[in-house]
Amino acid sequence: MGAEEDTVMLALRKRLERWKQRAWEAECTIFGREDAAVSGSHTGLTVQNQSENDARIRNLVSAIGDAAWHEFYLIGQDFTPSAKTIGVEYDAVYSEVEEDSFSVDGKEYIITRIRVRRNWDDRTCTHQWSQWEWEENDCLKNGxxxxxxxxxxxxKIERLPALGHLDENGDQICDRCGSVDWSESEMPEKVIWKEGDVQLREVGGEILSFTCIDDDYHDWQNEHRKAALFLCDRVIRADVDTAPGKKMNIFSFGKDNNYKTSQVRAWLQKNSQNSSFCLEPIHTGIQTAYMGSTAAGAFSQTSGRELARQDIGFQLMNDQLFCLSLEEALAYREYLWRFDSGDDNPQSQVSAYSQGYYLRTPFYLQDENGKFIYNQQIYGVDLVNGCLRPVRTDSETYGVRPAFALSQM
Ligand SMILES: [Zn+2]
Ligand SMILES: [Zn+2]
Structure with missing residues (x-):
């Protein structure tokens, strides 16, 4: 091999390296990685057959979580890359352009640039909310x-109620706005919550929307206090704590069917600390247990007549973010299989880790003296079979659909 040929071959190798670098950078952008400059792991950038081609496409397209245009490269080695599988497997628009082709070290390389934009249908979308506009609330004005x-x-539009002046140290100066000697007539603007109103809160690292399903809610301990009940518009899956590409981390209800000491309740408490603003503490103590299941396939027509109720005594417990009780589930049956929609659409939530969601009411079981004992059966809303039924407390296939209450002032 002459010196001239050597130079040509070296230039071609560099050309391939440049395309690999560009493919790597595009991939880093899609995955949101910051180390795009580091050209370490170039393995897996070239594809040699249809199955490698399609695996690389799936890996990249499934990582796209928005509706913007993205681009990436397929480097075919003795193989012509193709983007067809995008159209077959995804609701997306795409284009492909052959950018370059050359031979180096006895192999032929074909470089294809793919542009892709995913379509998301608002009825099946697992929404990813971010704040767009913000009019701040203050002591007197709603935002x-x-x-x-x-x-x-x-x-989604969220109303932010006026906070009211606050003077905790009694110095006649508002701790919030610095106002001095405000008169009693200076009342904050009122917010009356109505059914259908929306609130957004961060739970488990994600912003979730909640819809008001009752504007006249009270817990059984405080029948005179008026509050509004908000129910989450989706089911939090049992694998919520699993980071992408990491070992599965799955929650179950808990070691038995006592909500007070359950893993689900601890998870809700831990994951709602920065979203507890304005939430009313609600008495969530469990006084009743049940036996039986409602008829499969009835969905929101569930009557609850099949269930037998037993009193199990008093329990003291308060929560701001909680799972519904079986009584509440029956009272709000029309919303149980409905997610961000006017009709029953449970299929929008079903996955291997959200076949249903837990309620906080236990299944009734007694010991030989006729006394209630905690056991391994907790009630849940079955999304697949459309009924209310006991499920095992160590189930890893049920998720959580939290609720909270806001004060009606
Ligand atoms: Zn969406
Ligand atoms: Zn103030």
Whole structure:
């Protein structure tokens, strides 16, 4: 091999390295990695057959979580890359352009650039909310926040109630706004919550929307206090704590069917610390247990007549974010299989880790003296079979659909 040929071969090798670098950078952008400059792991950038080609496409397209255009490269080695599988497996628009082709070290390389934009349907979208607009509330004035889903572009408007002046140290100066000697007539603007109102809260690292399903809610201990009940618009899956590409981390209800000491309750408490603003403490103590299941397939027509109720005594417990009781589930049956929609659409939530969601009411079981004992059966809303039934407390296939209450002032 002559010196001239050597130079040509060296240039071609460099050309391949440049394409690999560009493919690597595009991939880092899609995955949100910051180390795009480090050209360490170049393995897996070239594809030699259809199955490697399709695996690389799936890996990249499934990592796209928004509705913007993205681009990436396929480097075929003795193989012509193709983007067809995007159209077959995804709801997406795409284009492909052959950018370059050359031979080096006895192999032929074909470089294809793919541009892709995913479509998200607002009825099936697992929304990813971010704040778009913000009018701050203060002591006297209400505010509002507009959230937009980055995937399907759906919009939610949240009202932010005026906070009222606050003077904890009694110095006649408002601790919040610095106002001096405000008069009693200076009352904060009122917010009356109505059914259908929306609130967004961060739970488990994600912003979730909640819809008001009862504007006249009270817990059984405080029948005179008026509050509004908000129910989450989706089911938090049991694998919520599993980081992408990491070992599975799955929650179950707990070691038995006592909600007070359950893993689910501890998880809700731990994951709602920065979203507890304005939430009313609600008495969530369990006084009753049940036996039986409601008829499969009835969904929101569930009557509850099949269930037998037993009193199990008093329990003291308060929560701001909680699972519904079986009594509440029956009272709000029309909302149990409905998610961000006017109709029953449980299929929008079903996955291996959310076949249903837990309630906080235990199944009734007694010992030989006729006394209630905690056991391994907790009631849940079955999304697949459309009924209320006991499920095992160590089930890893049920998720959580939290609720909270806001004060009606
Ligand atoms: Zn969406
Ligand atoms: Zn103030």
């Amino acid at each position: 509002r926040a507009v959230y937009v889903c980055g995937r399907c572009q759906k919009e």
